[in-house]
Amino acid sequence: MSIPLAWYLVLAAALFCIGLYGVLSRKNAIAILLCIELMLNAVNINLVAFWRYQNPAQMAGQAFAVIVFAVAAAEVAVGLALIISVYRRRKTVVADEINLMKW
Amino acid sequence: MTFWNNPINFIGYWLNSILTGWHLPAAIARVLLYVIGIIVLILFAMTLDIGLVWVERKVVARFQDRLGPNRIGPFGLIQPIADIIKMVIKEDITPDGADKIIYNIAPVLAATSVIVLWAILPLASTIYGVDLNVGLLFIVAAGALGTLAIIMAGWSSNNKYALLGAFRMVSNMISYEIPMVIILLIPTILANTMSVRGITQAQSGMWFAILSPLALLIFLISAIAELGRSPFDLNEAESEIVAGFHIEYTGMKFGWFYAGELLHAFTFGGFIAILFFGGYGGFFGLEKLAALAWLNIPFVQALVFIAKAMFGYWVIMWIKYSVPRIRIDHMLAFNWKFLVPLSLVVLVNTAILNKILIVLPNWLYVLGMFASNIVIGYVTVEILRSYGRNQRKAEKLPDSHAQTQEQTV
Amino acid sequence: MTAEQIIFLLFAALVLVSALMVVIVRNLLHAALWLVVSLFGVAVLYAILQANFLAVVQVVVYIGAIAILFIFAVMLTRREAMEKGRQTRNNWWIPAMLGLLILTGLVVLIFNFPNVEQTAAALPVGLDTLQALGIALVSPDAYVLPFEVASVLMLAALVGAVYVATVDKK
Numbered sequence: 221m222s223i224p225l226a227w228y229l230v231l232a233a234a235l236f237c238i239g240l241y242g243v244l245s246r247k248n249a250i251a252i253l254l255c256i257e258l259m260l261n262a263v264n265i266n267l268v269a270f271w272r273y274q275n276p277a278q279m280a281g282q283a284f285a286v287i288v289f290a291v292a293a294a295e296v297a298v299g300l301a302l303i304i305s306v307y308r309r310r311k312t313v314v315a316d317e318i319n320l321m322k323w
Numbered sequence: 324m325t326f327w328n329n330p331i332n333f334i335g336y337w338l339n340s341i342l343t344g345w346h347l348p349a350a351i352a353r354v355l356l357y358v359i360g361i362i363v364l365i366l367f368a369m370t371l372d373i374g375l376v377w378v379e380r381k382v383v384a385r386f387q388d389r390l391g392p393n394r395i396g397p398f399g400l401i402q403p404i405a406d407i408i409k410m411v412i413k414e415d416i417t418p419d420g421a422d423k424i425i426y427n428i429a430p431v432l433a434a435t436s437v438i439v440l441w442a443i444l445p446l447a448s449t450i451y452g453v454d455l456n457v458g459l460l461f462i463v464a465a466g467a468l469g470t471l472a473i474i475m476a477g478w479s480s481n482n483k484y485a486l487l488g489a490f491r492m493v494s495n496m497i498s499y500e501i502p503m504v505i506i507l508l509i510p511t512i513l514a515n516t517m518s519v520r521g522i523t524q525a526q527s528g529m530w531f532a533i534l535s536p537l538a539l540l541i542f543l544i545s546a547i548a549e550l551g552r553s554p555f556d557l558n559e560a561e562s563e564i565v566a567g568f569h570i571e572y573t574g575m576k577f578g579w580f581y582a583g584e585l586l587h588a589f590t591f592g593g594f595i596a597i598l599f600f601g602g603y604g605g606f607f608g609l610e611k612l613a614a615l616a617w618l619n620i621p622f623v624q625a626l627v628f629i630a631k632a633m634f635g636y637w638v639i640m641w642i643k644y645s646v647p648r649i650r651i652d653h654m655l656a657f658n659w660k661f662l663v664p665l666s667l668v669v670l671v672n673t674a675i676l677n678k679i680l681i682v683l684p685n686w687l688y689v690l691g692m693f694a695s696n697i698v699i700g701y702v703t704v705e706i707l708r709s710y711g712r713n714q715r716k717a718e719k720l721p722d723s724h725a726q727t728q729e730q731t732v
Numbered sequence: 733m734t735a736e737q738i739i740f741l742l743f744a745a746l747v748l749v750s751a752l753m754v755v756i757v758r759n760l761l762h763a764a765l766w767l768v769v770s771l772f773g774v775a776v777l778y779a780i781l782q783a784n785f786l787a788v789v790q791v792v793v794y795i796g797a798i799a800i801l802f803i804f805a806v807m808l809t810r811r812e813a814m815e816k817g818r819q820t821r822n823n824w825w826i827p828a829m830l831g832l833l834i835l836t837g838l839v840v841l842i843f844n845f846p847n848v849e850q851t852a853a854a855l856p857v858g859l860d861t862l863q864a865l866g867i868a869l870v871s872p873d874a875y876v877l878p879f880e881v882a883s884v885l886m887l888a889a890l891v892g893a894v895y896v897a898t899v900d901k902k
Contacts, residue, residue, distance in 0.1 A: 222734045222736050222737055222851050223736060223737055223740050223780070223851065223852075224848070224849045224850065224851055225847075225848050225849070225850055225851075225852075226842055226843065226848045226849055227740065227744070228777075228781075229842045229845075229848065230839055230842060231744045231747065231748070231777075233835055233838035233839060233842065234748055234835060235747060235748065235751055236834075236838075237831040237832070237834050237835040237838070238748070238751045238752060238754075238755060238831070239751070239755075240827070240830070240831050240834065241755055241827045241828055241830075241831040242754060242755035243827075244826070244827035244830065244831075245755070245820045245821055245824040245827040245828070246755065246819060246820060246821075247819060247820065247821055248760060248819065250760060250802065250805055250806055250809065251760060251763060251819070253802070254754055254763055254764060254767050254802060255754065255755060257767060257771075257794075257798065258751050258754065258755075258767070258770065261770070261771065261774050261794075264774070264786075265774060265777060265778075268778055268781050268783050268786060269781060271781075271783070272781045272782060272783065272852055273850065273852045276853075276855050276856065276859065276861070277856055277859060277864070279861075279864050279865050279867075279868035279874070279875075280868075280875070282783055282785075282786060282861070282865050282868075283865065283868050283869055283874070283875040283878070283879075285783075285786055286786070286789070286865070286869065286879075287875075287878050287879070287882050289789060289790075289793050289794075290882040290883075290885065290886055291882065291885065292794075292798065293793055293797060293798055293886070293889075294885050294886050294888075294889035295889075296798045296801055296802070297801065297889050297890070297893045298889050298892050298893050298896070300801055300802070300805040300893075301892070301893035301894075301896040301897040302896055303805060303809065304805060304808055304809060304897055305896050305897055307808075307809040308899075311811075312811075313809045316821075350734075350735050354735065422761075425761075425762075425765065455784065456784065456860070456862055457784055457785050457788045457862060460785070460788040460789065460792060461788055463788075463792050463796070464788050464791035464792045464795075464796065466796070467791055467792055467795050467796025467797075467800075468791070468795070468796075470796060470800060471768065471795065471796075471799065471800065474800065474803055474804075475765070478761065478803075478807065486807075490804075493800065493804075497796070497797070497800065500796075517862065
């Protein structure tokens with residue numbers, strides 16, 4: 221192992237910021253969900269890097285990452301079901317046009 | 324370490340000494356050796372694939388009471404070479420509205436997802452690519468890559484039949500992954516490890532097919548569904564949907580799909596051999612006798628493994644060419660309403676009995692596990708029979724009802 | 733520059749470049765496929781970190797399930813008119829500035845963290861990470877409660893998704 225911890229953390233930060241840019245700037249609701257996945261992956265890289273570099277005998281980092289996997293899968297399933305249901309009624313997935321609750 | 328005991332490491336050390344003799348730094352020599360090893364493994368898998376084309380065509384011919392290819396070469400052995408030449412010289416068409424990059428990557432990804440499985444397949448106790456300690460999950464991961472390739476192929480062909488076929492195939496594959504993953508836990512429980520080599524070594528006493536025949540059956544069914552072969556091949560049935568997701572592929576791109584499918588079937592035959600029939604070993608402890616010590620030579624083990632894999636492949640072909648195909652909604656209902664609960668029951672049963680019976684002598688353990696599987700199988704058949712009986716009764720009643728109504732009106 | 737560092741830099745570049753393509757590309761299906769490439773790069777990074785169970789689970793769960801879900805959703809909600817023209821909002825430079833600011837802040841924060849240039853110690857001999865993870869997830873004085881809560885969450889998500897996406901039979 222010859223890779224400093226800083227490299228993993230900077231990579232995770234960059235991935236997180238790219239995901240953040242995507243979430244805030246894309247119009248299509250499904251594209252927003254795609255970028256949320258990027259952010260979740262960045263968080264996971266952070267967790268696993270800290271697990272490996274601080275105390276590999278203590279499994280908290282990996283257990284946390286496994287729970288994040290589960291939460292991400294559940295969120296994507298429900299999110300996409302919601303988007304498809306909205307598409308059936310409103311015939312659109314552009315986030316700006318789903319504005320029924322705006323006054 | 325001699326050549327006969329450990330051929331791959333022996334050749335590796337010899338090449339390494341040559342390369343460092345040429346004054347290459349050690350790290351680069353190691354990387355170069357890894358690359359050479361990967362190329363040799365891929366070449367072996369693809370050469371086996373060429374042989375499988377011949378095996379498939381001869382076996383299907385014999386099942387259908389005809390001879391099969393027998394003109395080109397003795398017994399038609401050169402037929403696959405003729406097939407390859409035909410595919411290479413065919414015109415390479417890309418449909419008009421197709422997404423060119425995805426269209427061209429899909430067959431490569433489909434074949435890659437199969438070849439990648441050969442990295443963990445142990446041909447002998449010392450001939451294997453790598454010994455991952457999560458080998459069984461790696462099988463599922465490679466299946467996931469194959470699923471992606473199919474949906475890429477179906478979408479980028481710009482053809483509604485291709486898209487329909489791809490949707491059906493992908494929903495089939497991801498549905499049947501669930502009983503497969505649950506059943507893959509059973510060799511893990513029985514062998515205490517997920518590594519493929521560890522599971523093979525744990526079967527030196529007793530095959531897992533005898534300890535858990537229901538697991539073998541469910542794995543066989545899920546494997547056939549994952550492969551997309553008959554009876555689960557509504558995805559690419561010629562009479563229904565005109566070849567499904569690979570309609571628009573011609574020439575060598577179709578060749579990649581075809582060769583990938585055959586190699587995938589053989590690889591799953593290999594995994595059935597490893598997970599349930601003892602893989603390259605599994606001689607019930609006979610190889611410890613001095614007279615049968617030659618069973619431990621890696622090359623003999625490799626031959627034993629290939630023979631067992633061929634047997635598994637033959638069973639898959641036997642089912643393909645004997646059974647009619649199943650409708651897509653029946654396929655999915657069969658999976659979700661029957662296979663998943665059954666595999667969960669088998670898993671729980673194996674886990675509990677493994678802990679309880681492990682203290683008993685070996686023959687009682689084997690008998691107990693085998694008997695529990697028979698009991699579960701019997702109960703399942705009884706439940707299915709009563710369900711079928713109720714269905715038949717329910718179908719009779721409305722008819723007699725309608726008849727009395729017609730008479731009164 | 734050891735071989736490991738070169739491999740890390742290669743795959744880190746792959747992850748970042750494909751993530752950029754996800755947020756830039758117009759065709760939504762291509763964006764989903766670039767996400768697959770990015771997730772595969774992340775799986776390789778897990779393998780370099782010697783978390784091989786997580787690497788394989790990343791491929792199985794993210795690429796084999798979540799990415800396929802995304803591709804299906806993209807195919808089911810496709811309108812030709814939606815894919816011409818800009819795919820980003822009019823004031824896209826605000827999120828870009830925000831992203832760069834947060835990245836700078838995070839990098840500064842990272843390099844102020846103590847011991848951040850250390851390289852990893854070798855794994856303790858005899859530590860079977862797979863077995864330790866399994867024990868940690870089901871042991872009562874480790875993480876069995878979050879594990880069970882996560883499974884209840886997935887059951888809720890399963891029921892919810894099936895209910896929300898069901899077509900009403902009139």
